[in-house]
Amino acid sequence: MDPQQGTKPGFRNDGHEHESCIEDALARADALCRGRGVRLTPLRRRVLELVWGSHRAVKAYDLLAALGEGVGAAKPPTVYRALEFLMGQGLVHRIDSLNAFVGCPVPGRHHSAQFLICGSCGEVSELNAPSIDRAVARQAADSGFAVSRQVIELHGKCPRCTAPPPSA
Numbered sequence: 684m685d686p687q688q689g690t691k692p693g694f695r696n697d698g699h700e701h702e703s704c705i706e707d708a709l710a711r712a713d714a715l716c717r718g719r720g721v722r723l724t725p726l727r728r729r730v731l732e733l734v735w736g737s738h739r740a741v742k743a744y745d746l747l748a749a750l751g752e753g754v755g756a757a758k759p760p761t762v763y764r765a766l767e768f769l770m771g772q773g774l775v776h777r778i779d780s781l782n783a784f785v786g787c788p789v790p791g792r793h794h795s796a797q798f799l800i801c802g803s804c805g806e807v808s809e810l811n812a813p814s815i816d817r818a819v820a821r822q823a824a825d826s827g828f829a830v831s832r833q834v835i836e837l838h839g840k841c842p843r844c845t846a847p848p849p850s851a
């Protein structure tokens with residue numbers, strides 16, 4: 684199945700069914716981990732599910748709080764290790780400027796993401812625009828600079844938060 688199926692770049696629209704969105708994300712993670720021969724343990728899967736709880740970036744302590752409610756509450760190092768694993772597999776991205784985490788809608792594909800971060804509702808959308816990569820690489824090369832890591836985080840307002848309120 685095309686991993687991009689069911690997802691499109693940009694912010695979710697009004698008809699978005701988040702339940703199936705989470706299910707799809709977990710199914711993609713299962714398939715990807717199976718294919719790579721790595722283990723998506725119940726805790727790792729649960730952490731991924733919690734990260735996908737919304738399209739906002741989630742702080743580690745919110746994950747801890749959520750995991751603390753169930754039986755066998757998870758210890759911080761365990762949760763951080765789970766996040767490390769998920770990031771290592773490209774299933775989750777870290778938003779550096781927020782020190783928070785967001786699920787990747789297109790794991791398993793080579794990409795260097797650019798993130799659009801709404802300051803009003805907190806929603807994060809991921810762009811994978813090769814033209815941006817190329818422009819950055821070219822400018823860096825012109826400066827004789829070797830790029831080892833590239834993260835672009837753009838802060839602003841999403842379409843829903845920019846839209847005028849419906850007139851009464």
Ligand SMILES: [Zn+2]
Nearest residue numbers: 700701704705
């Ligand atoms: Zn969703």
Ligand SMILES: [Zn+2]
Nearest residue numbers: 787788789796
């Ligand atoms: Zn991604």
Ligand SMILES: [Zn+2]
Nearest residue numbers: 801804841844
């Ligand atoms: Zn917004």
